[in-house]
Amino acid sequence: MANLKKAIKISQKHLLGIQDLSISDVNFILSEAKQFISLNKSKNKKLDILRGKTQINLFFEPSTRTQSSFELAGKRLGADVMSMNLNNSAIKKGETLIDTAMTLNAMHPDIIVVRHQDSGASNLLSQKVNCAVLNAGDGRREHPTQALLDALTIIDRKGKIEGLKIAICGDILHSRVARSNIYLLNMLGAEVNIIAPSNLMPQDINRLGVNSFSNMKKGLKDCDIVMMLRLQNERMTSSFLSSNREYYEYYGLTPDKLDHAKKDALIMHPGPMNRGIEIDTNLADDINKSVIKEQVELGVAVRMACLKIFCE
Amino acid sequence: MKKKYFLNANIIDPHNSLEEVGGLIVGENGKIEAVGKKVNKNNIPSREKFIDLKENYIFPGLVDMRVFVGEPGYEYKENFKTLSNAALSGGVTSVVTMPNTDPIIDNVSIVDFLKRRGRDKSKINIFPTASLTKNLEGSNMTEFGLLQKKGIIAFTDGIKTIQNTRLMSRIMKSAYDLGSLIMQHAEDYELSKNGMVNDGIIATKLGLQGIPDFAEKIIIDRDLSLLEDLNCRYHISQVSCSKSIDLIEQKKEKVNFTTGVSINNLSLNENDIGDFRTFLKLSPPLRTEDDRLSLIKGINKDLIDVIVSDHKPEDEESKRLTFSQAATGASGIETLLPLALELFHNDSIKLNKIIKLLTSNPAKILKINKGNLNIGNDADFCIVDLYKPKVVKKEKMISKSKNTCIEDKKLQGVVTNTFVKGEELFKV
Numbered sequence: 001m002a003n004l005k006k007a008i009k010i011s012q013k014h015l016l017g018i019q020d021l022s023i024s025d026v027n028f029i030l031s032e033a034k035q036f037i038s039l040n041k042s043k044n045k046k047l048d049i050l051r052g053k054t055q056i057n058l059f060f061e062p063s064t065r066t067q068s069s070f071e072l073a074g075k076r077l078g079a080d081v082m083s084m085n086l087n088n089s090a091i092k093k094g095e096t097l098i099d100t101a102m103t104l105n106a107m108h109p110d111i112i113v114v115r116h117q118d119s120g121a122s123n124l125l126s127q128k129v130n131c132a133v134l135n136a137g138d139g140r141r142e143h144p145t146q147a148l149l150d151a152l153t154i155i156d157r158k159g160k161i162e163g164l165k166i167a168i169c170g171d172i173l174h175s176r177v178a179r180s181n182i183y184l185l186n187m188l189g190a191e192v193n194i195i196a197p198s199n200l201m202p203q204d205i206n207r208l209g210v211n212s213f214s215n216m217k218k219g220l221k222d223c224d225i226v227m228m229l230r231l232q233n234e235r236m237t238s239s240f241l242s243s244n245r246e247y248y249e250y251y252g253l254t255p256d257k258l259d260h261a262k263k264d265a266l267i268m269h270p271g272p273m274n275r276g277i278e279i280d281t282n283l284a285d286d287i288n289k290s291v292i293k294e295q296v297e298l299g300v301a302v303r304m305a306c307l308k309i310f311c312e
Numbered sequence: 313m314k315k316k317y318f319l320n321a322n323i324i325d326p327h328n329s330l331e332e333v334g335g336l337i338v339g340e341n342g343k344i345e346a347v348g349k350k351v352n353k354n355n356i357p358s359r360e361k362f363i364d365l366k367e368n369y370i371f372p373g374l375v376d377m378r379v380f381v382g383e384p385g386y387e388y389k390e391n392f393k394t395l396s397n398a399a400l401s402g403g404v405t406s407v408v409t410m411p412n413t414d415p416i417i418d419n420v421s422i423v424d425f426l427k428r429r430g431r432d433k434s435k436i437n438i439f440p441t442a443s444l445t446k447n448l449e450g451s452n453m454t455e456f457g458l459l460q461k462k463g464i465i466a467f468t469d470g471i472k473t474i475q476n477t478r479l480m481s482r483i484m485k486s487a488y489d490l491g492s493l494i495m496q497h498a499e500d501y502e503l504s505k506n507g508m509v510n511d512g513i514i515a516t517k518l519g520l521q522g523i524p525d526f527a528e529k530i531i532i533d534r535d536l537s538l539l540e541d542l543n544c545r546y547h548i549s550q551v552s553c554s555k556s557i558d559l560i561e562q563k564k565e566k567v568n569f570t571t572g573v574s575i576n577n578l579s580l581n582e583n584d585i586g587d588f589r590t591f592l593k594l595s596p597p598l599r600t601e602d603d604r605l606s607l608i609k610g611i612n613k614d615l616i617d618v619i620v621s622d623h624k625p626e627d628e629e630s631k632r633l634t635f636s637q638a639a640t641g642a643s644g645i646e647t648l649l650p651l652a653l654e655l656f657h658n659d660s661i662k663l664n665k666i667i668k669l670l671t672s673n674p675a676k677i678l679k680i681n682k683g684n685l686n687i688g689n690d691a692d693f694c695i696v697d698l699y700k701p702k703v704v705k706k707e708k709m710i711s712k713s714k715n716t717c718i719e720d721k722k723l724q725g726v727v728t729n730t731f732v733k734g735e736e737l738f739k740v
Contacts, residue, residue: 019517096632096633096637097633097634098632098633116634118634118635118636118637119518119519119520119588119634119635119636120518120519120520120587120588120634120635121634123587123588124588124633124634138519139519139520139636140519140520141517141518141519141520142519176519179516179517179519202515202516203511203512203513203515203516203522203524204512204513204516205516207513207516208513208516208517
């Protein structure tokens with residue numbers, strides 16, 4: 001009976017991207033996540049929903065917050081959590097993603113959380129293992145739990161997403177966070193503005209149903225939410241920008257640029273931040289405007305919900 | 313060899329402007345003795361056995377101008393024997409092999425080895441190319457003259473492009489002096505760096521680095537500009553986008569050159585990549601549907617001269633990777649003709665034109681006496697049931713590598729028999 005209930009509520013076996021989810025999937029995940037918010041603030045944070053289940057965190061790319069967030073989420077639900085950082089071991093020995101997947105699969109995990117530098121890596125992995133796969137970021141394609149936690153944060157503060165005007169600003173080209181957010185916010189009825197210098201704007205982005213701007217002030221006009229992205233210097237193989245200081249001048253979030261957004265606009269950032277490059281350091285810490293810490297907090301709740309839903 | 317009589321066939325031989333119902337007689341020496349409507353039941357000796365083809369088609373054996381063979385160095389992907397069997401099953405009787413082997417075909421000594429292997433192991437006609445530059449490094453020319461004397465038919469860096477404009481102009485001058493054919497894969501490396509798919513909505517959605525269409529156009533533009541002054545035999549290996557077609561149309565009156573296109577770019581578009589199907593990671597990449605339609609238009613306006621399979625066998629291991637790590641290319645020699653016939657069945661291109669681009673046109677560019685049904689010439693031809701359905705299945709492929717980019721595709725048109733020098737070497 002429980003299985004039947006689940007089958008109705010989530011359409012996918014894996015969480016590979018927001019693109020695959022239906023609106024009812026999203027609402028289900030968010031409503032489950034809401035229940036964990038208060039639990040995470042209470043004294044006893046431990047549940048046994050996933051007792052006896054094995055969760056493997058497979059990180060081919062360094063990560064601090066996503067990995068610790070998934071680890072904590074699994075532990076709070078009572079799962080046995082193993083985290084593997086493979087950015088400098090097996091792959092360097094020539095082992096392929098498939099080989100690693102097969103090896104881990106033989107250990108009978110119930111869920112694999114994977115982050116990989118190549119777009120589509122989680123799709124490939126999901127075809128080769130028997131358990132559920134949660135995508136914790138693949139290349140520049142998707143980072144679904146980040147988008148879900150962003151949505152939860154917005155709903156928590158604004159009460160809704162539908163009808164809001166939301167700007168996503170920065171290095172869109174290299175950003176999986178931007179892509180997942182575009183899909184999710186569109187699905188939930190927001191109007192999405194994308195702001196980036198042309199060199200960091202993906203080709204044909206408008207076809208994803210967004211408005212694109214290379215002028216930040218225009219793009220921020222009347223926005224309810226300003227979502228800043230990290231400049232991903234490590235993914236940049238050639239000259240995209242002249243300098244960080246020029247970038248800050250034109251695309252860094254500063255009080256004068258923020259003035260173009262609504263008065264009560266909230267600032268978000270998936271972290272880690274480059275202070276003084278994409279965001280003014282005082283704005284980042286302004287507790288009246290910035291919800292960056294809340295994003296991290298709700299991240300654990302969202303990941304608990306995802307683990308619970310997909311682990312069964 | 314016994315004399316063979318084929319009667320009641322639909323014969324298409326673009327080289328001789330032949331398109332009629334008739335017969336074909338293959339002599340005891342494996343040469344064509346007679347062809348056409350005058351060959352019928354009434355004028356062959358009555359005691360002779362004949363084969364009634366029941367209006368199935370006879371085409372000259374196909375000439376595939378862009379084929380990768382794994383020999384030497386990558387025999388586990390494809391060797392001459394497996395290549396020739398795959399080719400025969402697709403009606404291909406002559407292939408131009410690319411120099412991207414290990415070692416690279418860039419010097420006279422390796423050509424002897426290649427010719428020997430090709431002759432001993434392969435049942436089809438092998439026409440090897442050599443690289444334009446030593447070790448494909450794009451810096452020093454190979455010995456066009458000496459290599460030609462050894463039987464090299466054309467020069468190309470295969471999957472690579474000459475980036476250095478000065479070198480390209482020198483290559484063209486040498487090619488002019490020696491009468492050599494140059495075949496260029498058009499891709500500006502700075503623009504295509506790390507690129508895997510067409511730069512557009514699919515690249516954006518999949519989060520993959522794109523290759524803009526102008527990365528191809530710019531090289532073609534550069535080469536054709538050079539060609540205005542340095543008039544050598546020059547062939548663009550493959551075009552993939554409407555920008556290139558527009559450019560070619562502009563230049564066609566001023567400059568002499570020829571152009572090829574891969575059957576993949578003619579039949580598929582970027583949407584077919586779906587969820588990271590690495591078997592569709594190709595070079596040039598699959599582009600938009602508008603681009604694909606412009607290529608078909610290009611053929612119908614005689615702006616494109618040749619259709620190639622771009623047969624690039626890759627073993628499963630090099631494709632079972634993430635999209636960015638996976639090898640580029642698809643195995644396609646055995647599906648070249650059936651896939652090209654799809655363009656006839658869906659009214660995109662006339663049958664005669666398709667066969668021309670697969671037989672007489674490549675032969676003319678290469679200056680070889682193949683791809684025709686000339687009397688006295690080797691009887692290289694195939695018999696095709698134009699309407700017989702076929703579903704492409706990986707496990708049924710003959711090539712050593714099964715990396716087809718049209719798995720499960722339903723096609724119409726099956727090669728039932730293939731003959732080389734009058735000998736039946738393939739039968740379905």
